[in-house]
Amino acid sequence: MSMTIDTIGHDLHYNVWLVAKLFFDENDSVHITSKATYGDDTVTAETQLVCEGASLSETYSFPCPSSADAHTKKRLTSAVCGMSLYRAAQKLRPRRLPWGVMTGIRPAKPIRQMLTAGQPEEEILPYMHALYGASEQKLRLALEVAKNELPLIAQNGKDDIGLYIGIPFCPTRCLYCSFVSTDLRRTKQYVPEYLRLLVREIEHSARLTKAAGKRIQSIYIGGGTPTSITAQELEVLLAAVARCFDTGSLAEYCVEAGRPDTITPEKLSVLKQYGVTRISINPQTMHARTLELIGRSHTPDDIDNAFTLARRAGFDSINADLIAGLPGETEDDFAWTLKAIDAYGPENITVHTMSIKRGSALHERLGDYDLTTPDTVYNMLDLSQSFMAQTGRAPYYIYRQKNMLGNLENVGYSLPGHESLYNVNIMEEVQSILALGCGGSSKAVDRTGERIERVYNFKGPIEYITRFDEILAKKDEFFSLLDG
Numbered sequence: 001m002s003m004t005i006d007t008i009g010h011d012l013h014y015n016v017w018l019v020a021k022l023f024f025d026e027n028d029s030v031h032i033t034s035k036a037t038y039g040d041d042t043v044t045a046e047t048q049l050v051c052e053g054a055s056l057s058e059t060y061s062f063p064c065p066s067s068a069d070a071h072t073k074k075r076l077t078s079a080v081c082g083m084s085l086y087r088a089a090q091k092l093r094p095r096r097l098p099w100g101v102m103t104g105i106r107p108a109k110p111i112r113q114m115l116t117a118g119q120p121e122e123e124i125l126p127y128m129h130a131l132y133g134a135s136e137q138k139l140r141l142a143l144e145v146a147k148n149e150l151p152l153i154a155q156n157g158k159d160d161i162g163l164y165i166g167i168p169f170c171p172t173r174c175l176y177c178s179f180v181s182t183d184l185r186r187t188k189q190y191v192p193e194y195l196r197l198l199v200r201e202i203e204h205s206a207r208l209t210k211a212a213g214k215r216i217q218s219i220y221i222g223g224g225t226p227t228s229i230t231a232q233e234l235e236v237l238l239a240a241v242a243r244c245f246d247t248g249s250l251a252e253y254c255v256e257a258g259r260p261d262t263i264t265p266e267k268l269s270v271l272k273q274y275g276v277t278r279i280s281i282n283p284q285t286m287h288a289r290t291l292e293l294i295g296r297s298h299t300p301d302d303i304d305n306a307f308t309l310a311r312r313a314g315f316d317s318i319n320a321d322l323i324a325g326l327p328g329e330t331e332d333d334f335a336w337t338l339k340a341i342d343a344y345g346p347e348n349i350t351v352h353t354m355s356i357k358r359g360s361a362l363h364e365r366l367g368d369y370d371l372t373t374p375d376t377v378y379n380m381l382d383l384s385q386s387f388m389a390q391t392g393r394a395p396y397y398i399y400r401q402k403n404m405l406g407n408l409e410n411v412g413y414s415l416p417g418h419e420s421l422y423n424v425n426i427m428e429e430v431q432s433i434l435a436l437g438c439g440g441s442s443k444a445v446d447r448t449g450e451r452i453e454r455v456y457n458f459k460g461p462i463e464y465i466t467r468f469d470e471i472l473a474k475k476d477e478f479f480s481l482l483d484g
């Protein structure tokens with residue numbers, strides 16, 4: 001894309017670019033001038049858009065008290081500049097954009113903050129619609145999520161933190177994956193050393209947790225696919241966690257058993273023995289041809305077997321991840337997957353929107369696949385929303401990613417009492433998270449929830465192993481950032 005952006009009266013170049021990207025791609029030649037002015041408790045944006053020989057201008061104003069702090073002023077200016085560009089671009093390239101110019105990844109967060117500040121519900125949606133141009137349907141979804149989050153967040157104690165442990169290995173690599181997961185067929189030899197060092201990191205972090213007077217409220221072991229290592233290796237990991245932290249008083253202990261073909265009675269028994277309360281079995285789709293196309297090494301029968309084994313082992317809180325918009329799938333295919341998964345009675349279902357991530361094999365070879373259109377994905381998500389309501393599952397966390405088809409969302413639905421506290425806390429950034437192993441980042445959230453400092457982990461196991469001393473130093477850094 002040949003895009004040039006001039007800003008006048010503000011420096012939110014990146015925010016303007018994010019909105020422009022909703023309309024234009026690398027084949028377009030676009031010039032945008034975005035100007036912001038302030039006065040009479042309002043902020044006004046004027047956008048001039050030049051593209052394809054057309055020159056379009058739009059102006060948009062919104063209340064912005066002159067007493068507003070710098071953060072609020074920036075947020076409002078960004079939205080208003082986005083809205084004036086959105087209006088101009090819609091004239092040239094009409095697009096269905098249910099989230100309007102909301103480009104952030106946490107759409108429920110501002111709504112929850114307004115609810116917490118005592119703003120009446122009936123004022124929140126019109127305000128958000130006017131500020132971001134988001135549809136009533138999406139704002140209602142975000143409002144429902146925000147309301148469901150509040151009692152969960154209220155459970156957080158002032159010294160509670162969440163613990164994440166990353167296992168960066170998977171049996172194969174999915175077509176759409178850009179995570180730092182490594183294909184075990186090539187990286188098996190790193191597993192023992194990775195685990196040996198991870199146990200050292202756990203021991204070090206446990207000492208720091210105790211010294212800081214913090215309590216681990218929830219544990220999430222993710223990746224990757226933690227259950228892709230052997231039952232014995234899993235036991236080494238879980239035994240270290242149990243030895244170092246007080247797992248008896250956890251509110252939640254979740255392990256991603258994402259690939260159904262990695263689940264065995266022995267591994268489930270290890271998880272049970274060490275007090276794991278929740279697992280995630282991720283079918284993504286119930287269609288064998290799609291599973292093969294996207295490079296997952298399991299079949300629908302493996303999914304069936306995994307649910308049977310997990311129930312037999314006594315797991316009564318299971319999440320199932322699905323993806324709307326997998327290549328080649330129709331609305332009927334998706335509807336069938338929803339029903340087939342529901343038959344296993346997972347207490348949580350998380351519906352993701354297909355995202356074309358840079359670094360994925362799909363992104364490299366886009367032309368080889370029959371991608372779902374944005375309209376079809378909208379319909380799939382609508383269908384999932386009503387299906388979940390009919391089956392008693394309420395939306396309780398929501399997030400968005402870059403490059404999602406239709407610029408839509410991922411939503412976690414749950415039966416009452418089975419919501420994942422960890423998911424809510426990390427998504428809403430209301431609790432500090434200590435992240436061990438590969439991938440992810442530790443987040444130190446201050447008491448006001450306004451200041452967040454991140455300490456990034458290394459991405460892959462080789463870097464983790466060869467630079468392990470830095471890992472321990474990163475933990476020291478994280479604890480120095482926590483509130484006393």
Ligand code: SF4
Nearest residue numbers: 170173174177181224
């Ligand atoms: S299971 Fe998840 S982490 Fe593993 S390859 Fe697939 S998308 Fe990546």
